[in-house]
Amino acid sequence: MEIPYTVKPRPDTGLYNAKVGIWLFLASEVMLFGAFFSAYILLRVGAPEGFWPDVATGWPHGLLNIPIGTFNTAVLIASSVTVVMAWAALKENNFPKFQKFMVFTVACALGFLTIKTFEYNEKFTHYVVRLKDGSAVTGHLNVDGHSPRFWTLQDVEEKKIEALKVEVDVPNKFRFPVGMKIPEAVHEAHKAGKHHEEKEFKVADIASLKAFVPSTATFFAIYFTMTFLHGLHVLAGALVLGYFAFLGRKFWQQHPEQFTNRIEVAGLFWHFVDLVWIFLFPVVYLL
Amino acid sequence: MSLKAFHIAFVTASVLLLLVLSGWCFGNFRADGAISQAVWGSVCLVAIGGMLVYGRYFLRKFKNISYL
Numbered sequence: 599m600e601i602p603y604t605v606k607p608r609p610d611t612g613l614y615n616a617k618v619g620i621w622l623f624l625a626s627e628v629m630l631f632g633a634f635f636s637a638y639i640l641l642r643v644g645a646p647e648g649f650w651p652d653v654a655t656g657w658p659h660g661l662l663n664i665p666i667g668t669f670n671t672a673v674l675i676a677s678s679v680t681v682v683m684a685w686a687a688l689k690e691n692n693f694p695k696f697q698k699f700m701v702f703t704v705a706c707a708l709g710f711l712t713i714k715t716f717e718y719n720e721k722f723t724h725y726v727v728r729l730k731d732g733s734a735v736t737g738h739l740n741v742d743g744h745s746p747r748f749w750t751l752q753d754v755e756e757k758k759i760e761a762l763k764v765e766v767d768v769p770n771k772f773r774f775p776v777g778m779k780i781p782e783a784v785h786e787a788h789k790a791g792k793h794h795e796e797k798e799f800k801v802a803d804i805a806s807l808k809a810f811v812p813s814t815a816t817f818f819a820i821y822f823t824m825t826f827l828h829g830l831h832v833l834a835g836a837l838v839l840g841y842f843a844f845l846g847r848k849f850w851q852q853h854p855e856q857f858t859n860r861i862e863v864a865g866l867f868w869h870f871v872d873l874v875w876i877f878l879f880p881v882v883y884l885l
Numbered sequence: 886m887s888l889k890a891f892h893i894a895f896v897t898a899s900v901l902l903l904l905v906l907s908g909w910c911f912g913n914f915r916a917d918g919a920i921s922q923a924v925w926g927s928v929c930l931v932a933i934g935g936m937l938v939y940g941r942y943f944l945r946k947f948k949n950i951s952y953l
Contacts, residue, residue, distance in 0.1 A: 612953060621886070668906070675899050679939070682892045686946065865888045869895050876898045880905055 605855045620863045624870050627831075631874050634827070638820050638881060650815065651726045651734035658817045660769060661724070661736070661810065663717060667883040670713050674872045677706035681839065681865045688858040693850055696861075700843035703868070707836035714829055721810040721818070722747040727764055727799060728806045737766040737794065751807040760801055765794040821882055828878060831871045838864050890952040896940050903933045 602608075603615040611618050642657060650656035684699035723745040728734040738745035740763035746753075754762060812819040842861060850857045907929030914922040 617887075671902070678892070678895055682888060682943075685888055689950070862888045866891055869888070869891045873895055873898060876895075876902050880902060884905070884909055 605853075605859060614859055616859060616863045617866075620866050624866065627870060631824075631827075634820070634824050635877065635881065638824065641816055641820055642885070645816070650817075651728070651736055658815060661721075661817075662821075662883045663720070664883050666713060666717060667879055670710050671875060671879050673706050673710050673713070674875050677703045677710075678869055678872045680706070681868050685858070685861050685865050688850075688854070688861055691854070693847065697843055700839055704836050704840045704843060707832050707839070710832055711829060711836070714825065718822075719747075724810045725749070725764070726808050726810070726814060727762070727804060729799065729803050730805045731803070735764065735766045735797070737764045737797075739763065740765055740796065748809050748811065749807060751801075751804060754801055754804075754807060761798050762801055762804065762807075763796060763798050766797050768793050768795060824878060824882065828871070828874055831874070835864075835868050835871050839868065887951055887953055889947045889950045892943065893940070896936055896943070900933055900936050900940075903929045903936065907933070 601615075605614060607613050608615060608618075645657040647656070650658040680699045680703045684696045684703065687693075687695035687699060723738055724736065725739055725745075726734055726736050739749065741759070745765075808814040810818055812822045842857075842864060846857060907926045910922045910926030910929060913919060914926060
């Protein structure tokens with residue numbers, strides 16, 4: 599049985615069926631991501647005043663790496679350009695050119711995921727240390743020269759460590775909440791190019807120790823949920839585009855017009871994934 | 886909406902993002918006087934120029950393809 603309207607437009611919609619299908623799917627995706635963006639905004643505006651982590655419930659600022667986030671944004675924008683060029687190459691009946699652009703697109707997707715993995719790993723080795731006097735600091739632990747992942751106070755106590763060395767973060771002065779006065783010590787530290795300060799805390803004085811994981815703060819819960827969901831979409835897109843790039847030649851030779859339409863549909867999905875990041879980046883990294 | 890039309894929307898969104906990013910960098914520069922922030926703000930403006938040139942090239946290359 600032949601599947602109808604894979605190439606020619608269906609008379610009532612004016613489009614081939616796969617295009618209608620992908621737009622219906624993308625509409626459901628808009629609802630999914632829209633719900634998360636709404637949740638993020640409500641959590642953000644509902645967060646109590648205060649500079650995290652001094653106030654346990656305040657909203658964290660300056661904990662994400664903006665240059666790396668910007669670089670990843672550029673990588674995704676480049677991949678959107680190459681995916682549309684790959685489609686154009688098929689319109690010109692040039693399969694080798696299509697393959698080159700598509701392989702570059704997949705490489706960008708994998709590059710994005712690799713960088714994101716490093717970003718996640720950095721968060722898993724980054725801690726908030728709350729002391730029994732009510733104060734708190736953030737930074738990397740220094741346990742025999744490295745910062746372990748996912749430690750809690752229980753791990754420290756089990757290893758019978760009495761004093762914990764922490765590379766305490768100097769707060770990023772560009773990320774202080776609007777209207778909050780930046781302490782002079784922070785200005786001085788930035789002028790001296792100092793981003794960390796090693797301090798030692800007695801374990802008996804520590805109330806809790808938590809890595810930057812979803813359960814640590816509302817910000818991390820929504821950050822990891824949204825970026826991980828987006829990352830899954832990037833991975834799914836990379837698999838589909840990689841399949842077309844490496845295994846699509848036979849289908850192209852047999853049904854060139856249908857293959858070109860499939861690439862357009864895959865390109866629409868890829869553009870949607872990149873567009874989500876275009877909104878996610880400023881909301882999560884800059885605001 | 887074809888990939889052509891969606892790509893134009895995507896390029897527009899990218900230009901708007903670069904505008905926001907450049908405003909953010911220049912805002913930091915104004916508040917603090919850090920030259921690096923002014924440099925990054927300028928890089929964003931150059932990138933906006935690049936995106937606009939690309940957009941024009943794209944429109945010419947895809948002039949025979951439908952927006953639907």
